[in-house]
Amino acid sequence: MNRDEMDALFTRHANAEAAKNVPAIMETLAPGVEHDVVGDPSGVLHDREAIGQRYQDLFDQLDEDKFENVRRYYGDDFMVDESHWYGRVPGSFMGIPGGNKQIDFRILHVCEFKDGRMSRENVWLDVAAIMQQLAPAQ
Template structure:
């Protein structure tokens, strides 16, 4: 796959898989041995990806991912700068629901293999998230 196909794969995961909650997109986009190097998810593959996303979705049921910019796409890598929004309505990492609206920046690096997402590295503003839900002072 080329850079444009790899970008489209990531965009589809964000827009259809996460935002539209189309579960089949995870199976169609994520490799069976997918590894997320940064977010919790003990299980590899599409199921592990779903588990990680479900943790966020349970705490922020209206979560929406906003793909801001594809910063680079070449060879087997796609790098995105994005943010997600949601309302803190459930427990998250031990923090009870606060009702706060959040807006969280993140950068993803994706590795694509054989037309599927094989690995990801996420740099998310967890400090900003914890400040927004009132878990730590601003």
């Protein structure tokens, strides 16, 4: 895939996430996809049902206001997306009650592509920033 195709697919994927549309997200992922949210206790997932559930759990925890691209790097069949996420935490996130707090954090996606879809999605979150913002006031 070229850069424009990768960008278009990733934008479709991010828009589906913002809409909390699990079926639309799953359409962007290749069969046999490797889905890895670093630090998630579920580990690396390949099962589509488990991946869909991971997204649903995330949507129960977070409400996105804005997802802002900072920069992207490209290679043959891969892309690294550095972005900034803004939103609220109505539920608990990472085991910490959100109390509907407004938070923002940096997020890094490392995506590999095959046959017009993402064959690997590796997600890194700025956990320290998240925990700092969700920590109870002292």
